[in-house]
Amino acid sequence: MANSRNLCRYHGSAKKNKRAAEEARRLKDAKRKKEDRLGEAIVEWEDKIAELETALEPYRHPRGKARTQEQIVMSMQTALHLMQEARHDAEEDDQPGYLNLNTVDNTTASIHGMKYQHVKDIRKTLAEENELIIACGDVKKRGAGSEACPSQLALNYEKQQQLVEYVDDQHLLGMTVTNKKLRHEIFTRFDVEISRSCCQKYLHRLGLTWHPTKPKAKTFKAYRSDAIGSYIIGYSLVKRRAAAGEVVLVYTDESYIHQGHQRKESYFRKGGGEFNKKSGKGPRLIILHAITEHGPLCEYEDDKPIDDLAWTGNTPHPELRADGKRTAECLWMSTSSSGDYHDNMNSEMFMKWVEQRLVPTFEKQHPGKKMVLVADNAPYHHKRAIGSLNALSKKALIELAKEHSVSYLELPWTPTCQSAMEEDDDDKYYYVQDRGEFVSIDTQGQWEMIGATASRARPFCPTKQELQLAAVAWMKAEKPHLLDCQVEQYLQQRGHEVLWTPPCCAQLQPIELFWAAGKNYAADHCWNGRSMKETVQLLREGWYGNEDLWQDGNAYIGDGVLKRRKSTPVNCSGLVRTAEKFLNDKFIPIAGFTGTVDNLCGAETFQPTVEDMPIDMIINLTMAEEDDD
Numbered sequence: 348m349a350n351s352r353n354l355c356r357y358h359g360s361a362k363k364n365k366r367a368a369e370e371a372r373r374l375k376d377a378k379r380k381k382e383d384r385l386g387e388a389i390v391e392w393e394d395k396i397a398e399l400e401t402a403l404e405p406y407r408h409p410r411g412k413a414r415t416q417e418q419i420v421m422s423m424q425t426a427l428h429l430m431q432e433a434r435h436d437a438e439e440d441d442q443p444g445y446l447n448l449n450t451v452d453n454t455t456a457s458i459h460g461m462k463y464q465h466v467k468d469i470r471k472t473l474a475e476e477n478e479l480i481i482a483c484g485d486v487k488k489r490g491a492g493s494e495a496c497p498s499q500l501a502l503n504y505e506k507q508q509q510l511v512e513y514v515d516d517q518h519l520l521g522m523t524v525t526n527k528k529l530r531h532e533i534f535t536r537f538d539v540e541i542s543r544s545c546c547q548k549y550l551h552r553l554g555l556t557w558h559p560t561k562p563k564a565k566t567f568k569a570y571r572s573d574a575i576g577s578y579i580i581g582y583s584l585v586k587r588r589a590a591a592g593e594v595v596l597v598y599t600d601e602s603y604i605h606q607g608h609q610r611k612e613s614y615f616r617k618g619g620g621e622f623n624k625k626s627g628k629g630p631r632l633i634i635l636h637a638i639t640e641h642g643p644l645c646e647y648e649d650d651k652p653i654d655d656l657a658w659t660g661n662t663p664h665p666e667l668r669a670d671g672k673r674t675a676e677c678l679w680m681s682t683s684s685s686g687d688y689h690d691n692m693n694s695e696m697f698m699k700w701v702e703q704r705l706v707p708t709f710e711k712q713h714p715g716k717k718m719v720l721v722a723d724n725a726p727y728h729h730k731r732a733i734g735s736l737n738a739l740s741k742k743a744l745i746e747l748a749k750e751h752s753v754s755y756l757e758l759p760w761t762p763t764c765q766s767a768m769e770e771d772d773d774d775k776y777y778y779v780q781d782r783g784e785f786v787s788i789d790t791q792g793q794w795e796m797i798g799a800t801a802s803r804a805r806p807f808c809p810t811k812q813e814l815q816l817a818a819v820a821w822m823k824a825e826k827p828h829l830l831d832c833q834v835e836q837y838l839q840q841r842g843h844e845v846l847w848t849p850p851c852c853a854q855l856q857p858i859e860l861f862w863a864a865g866k867n868y869a870a871d872h873c874w875n876g877r878s879m880k881e882t883v884q885l886l887r888e889g890w891y892g893n894e895d896l897w898q899d900g901n902a903y904i905g906d907g908v909l910k911r912r913k914s915t916p917v918n919c920s921g922l923v924r925t926a927e928k929f930l931n932d933k934f935i936p937i938a939g940f941t942g943t944v945d946n947l948c949g950a951e952t953f954q955p956t957v958e959d960m961p962i963d964m965i966i967n968l969t970m971a972e973e974d975d976d
Contacts, residue, residue: 380939426455574849576938594717599637602862609873631681640923645674673708694730718843729832741811756817757785767806854929857922865889874908892916
């Protein structure tokens with residue numbers, strides 16, 4: 348029992364040490380990339396800026412105190428400099444609109460922490476009357492300048508920073524900080540009593556605001572930046588082909604909406620008021636669709652997108668039209684209104700949608716064109732014969748390997764393996780062969796050893812991740828059909844391609860904004876007793892608009908509870924531009940690149956790593972590399 352506890356402690360300590368080493372390596376890599384991108388000189392300059400900002404903070408103008416003549420003169424020197432710069436820019440760009448005194452006053456006020464009106468009054472009085480205003484208003488009888496409020500000056504800058512540290516320490520313990528708790532801490536630590544309003548002013552001055560607590564953000568995995576880099580390179584290449592007219596980018600995803608979907612906020616009179624809202628949200632509708640930069644992927648009838656839903660009471664049934672017209676829009680009722688909506692989506696449904704709706708609709712709208720489908724890494728999007736390996740335990744992985752007759756496993760060559768082979772005088776490890784960078788394990792009769800817990804006493808016993816990688820490498824070499832993605836294989840047979848987005852990067856999918864347009868419109872026009880048919884009508888109006896129902900001169904259309912505002916069709920081209928702006932501003936720096944997706948720099952030396960990467964993503968990466976070769 349003692350040995351078992353010691354072993355648990357050892358593995359727990361090893362895991363902590365590994366996590367600490369991974370975090371240190373991640374921070375080191377991030378710093379190295381930043382230095383490479385900006386240069387050491389700029390990094391040092393940023394440090395100097397931060398030092399000066401911190402040192403200057405105690406000397407900034409306190410609220411309610413009159414400024415000195417030197418401060419006023421310095422602000423006017425800043426205004427004069429801005430006016431000279433504006434004249435130079437106007438002459439250079441031939442833009443008289445740059446000559447704007449309001450902009451000068453506003454910028455000066457922002458730089459010196461002054462009010463806009465004060466800066467304007469000082470400048471006008473100085474220019475027109477040749478007099479310098481030192482104080483604007485009676486500052487001696489209000490705020491911190493008032494003798495009746497000595498407690499405002501009770502805490503100096505150092506003590507205020509101690510309060511910030513106290514708040515951070517409480518948050519690390521998972522404890523919230525209230526005004527009452529903070530006042531008690533001030534009294535206990537500094538022997539100072541302050542009022543509630545005074546404490547709130549301190550909090551405001553320190554940049555602390557009251558808002559809901561949120562769980563700690565997930566740790567940024569190192570492999571995510573590699574996955575983002577691989578996607579950016581692939582998307583950049585595909586975008587060039589799209590600009591040349593070779594391919595058309597198609598964005599797809601799934602979502603859902605409840606029958607009673609509505610806003611969570613509203614305006615109430617002072618003192619509150621009752622809101623007659625039902626407790627339940629009603630049945631849930633699953634949504635599956637696709638868009639391009641040219642618009643939703645669907646055929647039209649009478650200048651309106653076709654609707655192929657058949658209704659049985661309040662339940663919709665997607666049915667293919669007999670006239671041959673197709674749409675990628677597919678709506679159906681969920682089997683439950685709680686839990687993860689992905690549970691109501693499976694690979695069979697997605698594959699059926701690709702075959703019967705996506706491909707036929709695309710080939711009708713873009714005849715002779717090649718489609719590049721942009722989709723996320725949901726398991727049902729890339730179903731394989733072996734299924735998903737991420738959720739499998741080591742025991743389940745061994746059963747899968749036995750089922751497909753995995754005959755050998757290639758493991759990394761480590762110093763432990765080398766020592767074990769050198770000391771193997773009795774040929775104890777007869778089932779091991781040296782393959783250079785790898786050692787090959789003959790699995791015949793060794794499954795019991797492979798399934799044991801990896802340790803130094805078992806130098807050739809793989810970890811779960813090593814077993815995953817070795818099994819995938821064997822399948823890629825011996826039975827590649829086991830790794831073939833059904834959707835990719837079908838689309839490749841029709842001359843199309845798939846581009847997988849990185850995990851947890853919904854901002855890269857323009858269709859997410861398409862969902863939002865329809866769901867927000869339905870939420871704005873919700874009432875008690877709304878039927879699913881009316882919810883679907885509002886959802887589609889949010890996507891495709893309702894201009895065909897519009898009457899000139901009316902602010903709203905419809906009658907009664909179905910009275911609603913005008914809606915124009917979603918600008919899918921704008922959604923794509925918004926997603927690409929996120930990619931340029933946020934994701935390209937994460938990947939260590941510079942420039943934009945249209946002019947990418949730094950991608951030539953990019954080498955993705957598979958360290959800690961989920962095995963399903965590794966399969967996607969290795970199969971994509973094989974296709975490129």
